[in-house]
Every structure is written in C-alpha cells, then in structure tokens.
Amino acid sequence: MSDKICYHCGLDCGKNPVEFNDKCFCCNGCKTVYEILNQNELSCYYDLDQTPGTIPKEIQGKFDYLNNPDISDKLIEFSDGTTSVVEFLIPSIHCSACIWVLENLGTLNPAIINSIVNFPNKTVRINFKAEEVSLKDVVELLASIAYEPYISLEDADKTAKNKINKTLLYQLGVAAFGFGNIMLLAFPEYFETEGYWFNHFKYMFRWMMLILAIPVVVYSAKDYFITAYKGLSKKILSVDVPIALGVIVLFLRSSYEVITDIGPGYFDSLTGLIFFLLIGKFFQQKTYNFLSFERDYRSYFPIAVTKIVAGKEESVPVQDIKEGDRLLIRNEELIPIDAILINGDGLLDYSFVTGESVPVYKGTGDKVFAGGKQTGGAIEIDVINKMSESYLTELWSNDIFNKDIPKKNIKNLTDTISRYFTITIISIALIAGAFWAFKDIGIAASVITAVLIIACPCALALAAPFAMGNMLRIFGYRKFYLKNDAVIEEMSKINHIVFDKTGTITTNEDNQLTYEGKPLTDKEKVALKILIRSSNHPLSRSLNKYIEVDIQSGKIENYKEIVGKGITGTVDLNEIKIGSAQFVGAEAKTNLSTTIYIKINKEVKGFYKSKNIYRKNVASIFSDLEKHYKLSILSGDNEGEKSYLQSILPDKTNYFFNQKPQDKLDYIKKLQDKGENIMMVGDGLNDAGALAQSNVGIAISEDINVFSPACDGILDAKLFKKLPNFLTLSKQTINTIKWSFGLSFLYNIIGMYFAVTAQLTPLIAAILMPLSSISIVIFVTLITNIIANKR
Amino acid sequence: MEVIYITMAVSVLLGGLFLYLFFKNVKTGQYDDIYTPSVRMLFDDELVKEPKKDKKEIVEKKSTQ
Numbered sequence: 001m002s003d004k005i006c007y008h009c010g011l012d013c014g015k016n017p018v019e020f021n022d023k024c025f026c027c028n029g030c031k032t033v034y035e036i037l038n039q040n041e042l043s044c045y046y047d048l049d050q051t052p053g054t055i056p057k058e059i060q061g062k063f064d065y066l067n068n069p070d071i072s073d074k075l076i077e078f079s080d081g082t083t084s085v086v087e088f089l090i091p092s093i094h095c096s097a098c099i100w101v102l103e104n105l106g107t108l109n110p111a112i113i114n115s116i117v118n119f120p121n122k123t124v125r126i127n128f129k130a131e132e133v134s135l136k137d138v139v140e141l142l143a144s145i146a147y148e149p150y151i152s153l154e155d156a157d158k159t160a161k162n163k164i165n166k167t168l169l170y171q172l173g174v175a176a177f178g179f180g181n182i183m184l185l186a187f188p189e190y191f192e193t194e195g196y197w198f199n200h201f202k203y204m205f206r207w208m209m210l211i212l213a214i215p216v217v218v219y220s221a222k223d224y225f226i227t228a229y230k231g232l233s234k235k236i237l238s239v240d241v242p243i244a245l246g247v248i249v250l251f252l253r254s255s256y257e258v259i260t261d262i263g264p265g266y267f268d269s270l271t272g273l274i275f276f277l278l279i280g281k282f283f284q285q286k287t288y289n290f291l292s293f294e295r296d297y298r299s300y301f302p303i304a305v306t307k308i309v310a311g312k313e314e315s316v317p318v319q320d321i322k323e324g325d326r327l328l329i330r331n332e333e334l335i336p337i338d339a340i341l342i343n344g345d346g347l348l349d350y351s352f353v354t355g356e357s358v359p360v361y362k363g364t365g366d367k368v369f370a371g372g373k374q375t376g377g378a379i380e381i382d383v384i385n386k387m388s389e390s391y392l393t394e395l396w397s398n399d400i401f402n403k404d405i406p407k408k409n410i411k412n413l414t415d416t417i418s419r420y421f422t423i424t425i426i427s428i429a430l431i432a433g434a435f436w437a438f439k440d441i442g443i444a445a446s447v448i449t450a451v452l453i454i455a456c457p458c459a460l461a462l463a464a465p466f467a468m469g470n471m472l473r474i475f476g477y478r479k480f481y482l483k484n485d486a487v488i489e490e491m492s493k494i495n496h497i498v499f500d501k502t503g504t505i506t507t508n509e510d511n512q513l514t515y516e517g518k519p520l521t522d523k524e525k526v527a528l529k530i531l532i533r534s535s536n537h538p539l540s541r542s543l544n545k546y547i548e549v550d551i552q553s554g555k556i557e558n559y560k561e562i563v564g565k566g567i568t569g570t571v572d573l574n575e576i577k578i579g580s581a582q583f584v585g586a587e588a589k590t591n592l593s594t595t596i597y598i599k600i601n602k603e604v605k606g607f608y609k610s611k612n613i614y615r616k617n618v619a620s621i622f623s624d625l626e627k628h629y630k631l632s633i634l635s636g637d638n639e640g641e642k643s644y645l646q647s648i649l650p651d652k653t654n655y656f657f658n659q660k661p662q663d664k665l666d667y668i669k670k671l672q673d674k675g676e677n678i679m680m681v682g683d684g685l686n687d688a689g690a691l692a693q694s695n696v697g698i699a700i701s702e703d704i705n706v707f708s709p710a711c712d713g714i715l716d717a718k719l720f721k722k723l724p725n726f727l728t729l730s731k732q733t734i735n736t737i738k739w740s741f742g743l744s745f746l747y748n749i750i751g752m753y754f755a756v757t758a759q760l761t762p763l764i765a766a767i768l769m770p771l772s773s774i775s776i777v778i779f780v781t782l783i784t785n786i787i788a789n790k791r
Numbered sequence: 792m793e794v795i796y797i798t799m800a801v802s803v804l805l806g807g808l809f810l811y812l813f814f815k816n817v818k819t820g821q822y823d824d825i826y827t828p829s830v831r832m833l834f835d836d837e838l839v840k841e842p843k844k845d846k847k848e849i850v851e852k853k854s855t856q
Binding site: 096116117118119120121166170173200201208 | 792807809
C-alpha cells in the first residue's frame with residue numbers, strides 16, 4: 001500500500017500513480033475528470049469534500065441509442081422544441097460536492113440552462129436547450145465527469161407515487177387548520193358554563209366549530225371511511241372500523257348537541273383525533289426513494305442494443321429484438337437475450353444471475369445466456385430465442401411475480417386485536433345503553449355514543465405506526481433498508497432462515513487465491529508481478545495483491561493483453577504467459593473454480609485457483625441464529641464446498657446444492673406449506689423467485705446503489721453480521737407495541753368508566769383523548785430508541 | 792365586546808391564509824426535497840470565493856511550468 005490516495009476518488013493510487021498538477025490520481029479516468037473540472041473553473045468541487053469523485057466508466061458508444069427519437073421522447077419529460085426538461089437517476093450522488101458540481105453543469109456546457117439536484121432521491125433535473133445539445137450529449141457530459149445516469153424505461157413512468165404523498169400532506173394541513181382553530185374556540189367552554197358574555201357568544205363559537213370540523217371529517221378523514229367500508233365488505237374488522245365509527249358518532253353527536261343547544265359537542269377531540277392519526281400515517285411513510293424494491297429483470301437490461309444490419313450498426317429498443325438478429329455487445333454491456341456467440345471472445349460476468357462475479361470464458365459458437373455482462377472487447381452474437389423464452393424470463397412468468405394476484409394474506413397485529421376490540425366495544429355500548437334505557441332513554445342514547453367516542457382506538461391505531469416507523473428509520477440509519485414498516489412485523493414472526501451461498505455468505509470483494517503446481521522461485525515471482533502490474537483485469541489485480549515479493553522496476557517487452565484470455569510478455573528474458581488453461585496450452589484440471597495458469601519459458605508451472613471467501617463471522621452468526629431459527633443453505637453451485645461448510649456451521653443446518661432458481665422458489669413454498677415463516681437472504685437475480693415467495697426477502701448488496709432484485713429489504717453487505725441483531729430488534733418492536741396496547745386499554749377502561757356512568761363531559765374527552773394518544777406516541781418512540789441503542 | 796366578531800374573523804382568516812400558503816407550497820414542490828436546499832444555501836459562498844481560487848490555480852500552473 002502506498003500513502004498516496006487519488007485526489008479525485010480517494011482510492012489507493014498503487015505504485016504507479018498518474019500525476020497531474022502536483023496531484024496523484026489512481027487512473028487516467030479520474031485525471032480526466034479533474035482536468036475537465038479544472039479547465040472549467042469548477043475545481044472548487046474538491047474543496048467541498050475530500051476526494052468526492054468516483055471513477056468514470058468507459059462510455060464510448062454506450063449511449064448511441066439516445067439518438068433514437070422513440071427512446072429519447074420517452075425519457076424527456078417536457079419539450080417545447082427549444083428547451084427540454086429531463087430527470088435522471090444518478091446512483092453515484094453521495095455528497096455535497098456532487099450537488100454543487102451537478103448544479104453547475106451550465107459552466108461545462110452553456111446549453112444547459114439549469115440543473116437541480118434532489119439529494120434524497122439521487123436525481124437531477126436538467127433543463128437544456130434542445131436545439132444546441134441532444135439528450136445524448138447531456139448524458140455523455142454527465143458520464144464524462146463520472147455521474148453516469150441510470151436509465152431505464154421502467155423508471156420513466158413514476159408519477160403515481162408522489163401524488164399519494166401529496167394528498168396526505170393536504171389532508172394533514174386541513175386537519176391542522178381545523179384542529180388549531182377549534183381548540184381556540186373550544187377553550188372558553190372548558191372553564192365557564194354561565195355568565196353573560198359566555199351565553200351571548202357561545203352560539204357563534206359552537207357553530208364556527210361545527211363549520212370548521214366539516215372539512216376535517218369529510219376530507220382529512222375520508223381514507224378511514226373508505227378502508228373501513230372496504231374491510232367490512234370483505235368481512236374484515238380492521239382497526240379502521242372502530243376509528244370510522246368513532247369519527248362518525250363524534251361528529252353526529254356533536255352536531256346534534258350544537259344544533260339543539262344542549263352543549264358544545266366534542267369537535268376539539270374529534271379534530272385532534274384525526275390530526276394525530278394523520279401524523280401517525282405520515283410518520284409511517286418512510287420510503288427510500290433512491291432504492292427500488294420492485295425491480296424485475298427488465299431493470300437490469302439496457303434500453304437498447306446495437307443491432308448489426310448489413311454491416312451497419314443500428315440502435316434498436318430491446319423489446320424489438322427478433323430471433324436471428326445479430327447483435328453487438330460492447331464492454332460492460334449486458335446480454336439481453338439467449339444467443340450464440342459468433343465473433344470475439346466472451347468473458348461474461350454472470351453476477352446478476354448467479355451472484356458469482358468471476359467472469360466465465362466463452363468462445364465462438366458457445367451459447368451465451370441473457371443476464372451475462374461482457375467484460376472485455378466487443379462481441380457479436382446471434383439471437384436464438386425469443387425474449388419471452390429465455391432462461392431468465394422464464395422465472396418471471398411464475399405467478400409470484402404477478403402483481404395482480406395478492407401475494408400473501410397478511411393480517412397484522414393491530415387488525416387482529418381490533419377485531420376483538422370492536423366486538424367488545426359494541427357489546428359494552430349496547431349493555432350500558434340497555435341498562436340506562438330502563439331509567440332514561442335520553443341518557444341511554446348519550447351513553448351509547450359516549451362509549452363509542454371514548455373507545456375510538458386512537459392510541460391503538462397510533463402505537464404500531466410510530467413504533468414500526470421509528471424502527472424503520474433506525475434500521476435505515478444502520479444501512480438496513482426495508483420496503484415498508486409491515487416488514488418489521490413479518491420479520492418478528494420468522495422461524496426459518498434460508499441463505500443463498502455465493503455472494504450472500506461469501507463475499508465478492510476479495511478472492512482467496514491458492515497456488516497448485518511447481519513452486520515458483522522468488523525471481524520468477526518478481527517477473528510475474530512486474531508483468532501482472534500492467535494489467536487492469538480483476539484477476540490480475542487480485543493476483544498482484546496475492547504475490548508478496550519486493551520488486552524493482554523491471555522492463556517488459558512484447559507486452560500483450562488478449563482480452564478474455566490472458567497476458568503475455570517478456571520480463572528479464574523470461575517469456576511469461578498468464579491466463580486460461582487454453583491460452584497457455586495446459587490441460588484444464590478443474591472446472592469447478594476459476595484458474596489462472598502460469599507458463600514461464602514454455603513450461604507450464606502451475607495455476608492459481610481463485611476461491612470465494614466466506615464473510616467474516618459467518619460461523620458465529622450461524623450459531624447465534626441457530627438458537628432461535630431453523631437454517632438452510634440453498635446454492636446454485638456444486639457440492640464442492642459442502643464438507644467445509646459442514647465443518648464450520650451448526651450441525652442442524654440443511655444444505656441443498658445445484659439449485660436452479662425455480663428449485664429455490666419451490667423449496668421455500670414447500671416449507672411455507674408446512675406452516676413455517678421463511679426469511680430468504682439472497683443477492684442475485686437467481687434468488688429473485690425465492691425472495692418474492694418468502695415471507696421476508698432480504699437482498700444482500702455490496703453496494704446499495706447497484707440494483708438488487710425485488711425484495712422486502714436491502715442490507716448493506718458490510719453489516720451482514722448484524723442480521724441477528726435486526727431480527728431481535730424487530731421482535732422487541734412488536735413486544736413494545738403489545739405493551740403500548742396494554743397501556744391504551746388502561747386509558748380505555750378509565751374513559752369507559754366515565755362513559756357508562758354518563759359522566760363524559762367534553763372536558764374529560766378533551767383531556768383523555770390527546771393524553772392517551774400523546775403518551776402512547778412518546779412511550780413507543782422512547783422504548784424503541786432505548787432497545788435500539790442497546791444493540 | 793362586539794369586537795370579538797372581528798378578531799374571530801381575523802384569526803380564522805389568518806389560519807386560512809396559512810392553509811392556502813401551505814397548499815400552494817406543497818403544490819409547487821417545496822416539500823418534495825427537504826434536504827438538498829439546506830446544502831445548496833451554503834454554496835453561494837463557494838461561488839464568491841471562486842475567482843480567488845482561480846488565481847491560485849493559475850499561480851500553481853505557472854509554478855509547475
């Protein structure tokens with residue numbers, strides 16, 4: 001390791017930093033970005049944050065498809081011919097310097113009128129002169145300073161989500177307005193019931209309260225009526241039923257009291273109740289907009305591919321690919337469809353599909369499957385299947401991915417309790433009403449309404465949103481992102497955890513290398529290292545790290561890197577060849593793992609075998625989990641690792657190897673049919689079926705900005721060891737909610753005493769209802785914070 | 792005490808005004824992003840500093856040549 005870190009991206013520069021302007025860079029890409037920014041007087045970028053950049057990717061020809069008007073029209077949000085507006089998702093936005101440089105794009109290209117970053121969503125909205133620059137130019141400009149946008153057609157239509165959020169804000173605003181004003185108007189009634197001025201003005205005060213309460217009930221609370229009605233028509237007594245009932249009774253009785261001049265009514269309690277409920281709803285809605293939990297294979301795919309027609313390159317949308325088409329796949333591009341390799345050397349990274357990131361070599365005539373990413377020179381492929389028949393898409397035809405079919409019938413804790421609660425409340429109301437009916441029919445009516453009012457389960461409805469909403473945020477701070485708060489409850493019910501192997505309990509970041517063959521002398525190692533330093537291939541880099549010898553500068557002659565095969569060169573008169581078995585002319589001994597063969601002076605010395613290493617603490621995590629959960633491992637790989645796994649993991653763990661995606665899904669289903677609640681922990685697209693089928697699907701991700709398959713939660717791979725903690729926390733959250741239910745029942749019993757004895761005055765209601773709500777909110781928030789801090 | 796009619800009307804109108812402004816701001820997207828503006832407001836200083844910074848860069852460039 002050298003002390004020098006890249007001025008742009010902060011990575012270690014290695015032994016040969018690129019120097020420019022007295023500054024070190026890890027690669028030419030980073031240097032170029034610095035040059036661009038420096039020339040345009042944007043070098044302030046580097047003052048705002050230390051090493052704010054990311055390494056730019058090769059973009060040559062990558063965005064040609066944006067010249068296709070069909071595609072660019074879909075991406076551009078608005079255009080009047082002269083100016084266009086477009087919004088991009090840029091996953092690499094991560095610091096304040098990013099905001100600054102992206103909002104100063106106009107300095108780089110004057111045709112960009114303005115650009116506005118939305119940091120939490122990681123989007124930038126760009127307003128540009130369409131006559132002077134094309135969409136492609138804008139995207140290439142972004143990519144040239146290493147802010148490559150993520151473009152997918154699926155994301156182009158995403159308007160519905162935001163609208164819902166805004167409606168809730170409007171409802172909250174109306175409720176706050178009504179609540180605030182009604183509290184002021186209700187105040188005199190709390191203290192005075194007689195007196196000249198009081199009697200003189202009380203009609204106006206009361207009527208104004210009635211008028212102000214109407215929009216709150218009709219607009220702000222309307223969702224409760226709708227969901228209660230929907231629930232009832234399906235014969236479900238959800239918590240919204242007693243709420244809707246309470247709101248209606250409160251409003252009708254209060255209006256009756258005001259109209260017939262009996263009393264002031266309970267408008268203060270009514271609007272306060274709705275206001276608090278909406279705040280709970282708002283708090284519950286923590287969404288991670290920059291993450292998507294709904295992606296299917298299509299989001300992994302490019303929008304367009306390069307098709308070769310009569311020797312000419314042409315950009316066509318993916319869905320227009322037909323059988324027999326010849327496609328050109330460049331470096332870093334994804335193969336969208338099953339095909340036969342015609343030209344070039346395929347070095348395919350199937351990490352999207354299998355989680356395994358070490359590239360697989362494919363030669364001319366080999367079959368290549370959809371989902372592989374080419375990591376070498378350009379290749380030409382002939383399409384052999386229809387899009388819908390490819391290996392990848394078959395999995396997605398499973399019903400589990402059909403959003404129209406309701407997935408699981410989740411009955412949450414609140415609804416389960418509220419069913420008994422509602423029945424009890426209505427019985428109490430009727431019994432108390434019947435009792436009073438013998439004495440006074442008028443009192444009986446008011447007792448029934450009073451019971452329904454005081455029993456309105458405000459506290460009950462608030463406990464779960466606040467406890468789970470708060471825990472959801474705490475999880476988020478700890479880089480465990482859940483789709484919604486209901487996942488916490490599902491997590492607490494888990495009794496069987498299923499793990500994928502590759503990429504989940506092993507890490508893709510480091511590969512462990514082992515050497516087999518004739519031992520190499522130090523001299524040979526030095527020569528090898530000198531040669532390997534020149535290569536940028538991931539395997540070369542890990543080999544460079546692995547060979548620990550001191551080197552002086554050596555001279556390389558005849559250096560050649562043949563993409564997808566290996567490197568060759570002469571160091572100190574030793575002719576060295578490093579690469580695949582086929583490349584050095586050796587017999588491949590093993591197909592089970594990736595190998596790098598070494599040939600020095602026409603003699604095959606041996607090979608380095610790359611093996612995935614297991615994440616730290618896997619054994620201790622498993623033995624932790626084993627105390628409370630059944631454990632299984634499902635792997636798409638062969639049984640090569642079974643004996644090793646058995647030696648480090650608890651005895652009761654179940655192992656299944658050679659599992660295809662469909663097998664994984666079926667296994668989960670089988671367990672669920674036995675009544676078990678499954679948590680699936682996986683990473684690749686090959687786990688997507690199992691993740692969707694399981695009760696809780698957690699995707700492990702080395703980089704949360706890289707897209708994970710559809711799931712319920714995304715966990716940063718570095719925090720894998722915290723998984724048992726998160727599971728315990730979710731259980732404790734549910735326990736907290738149960739405790740707060742106890743507390744809210746206590747309030748209800750007190751309130752019920754006043755109600756059945758016909759003593760419920762507006763003042764008691766006005767004290768008891770907010771008191772119960774606020775104390776429950778404080779209680780659950782405090783407790784969830786305390787239990788989270790302990791872990 | 793009849794003044795109370797006026798004060799009441801004013802208080803409700805004020806409340807209504809704030810409600811209207813809140814609606815308007817939600818509509819124009821002021822609450823869509825409640826983080827970025829807090830960072831953005833700090834950048835004005837950076838832009839003012841920028842010319843000075845350039846001179847420094849030029850000096851640096853000259854000295855390296």
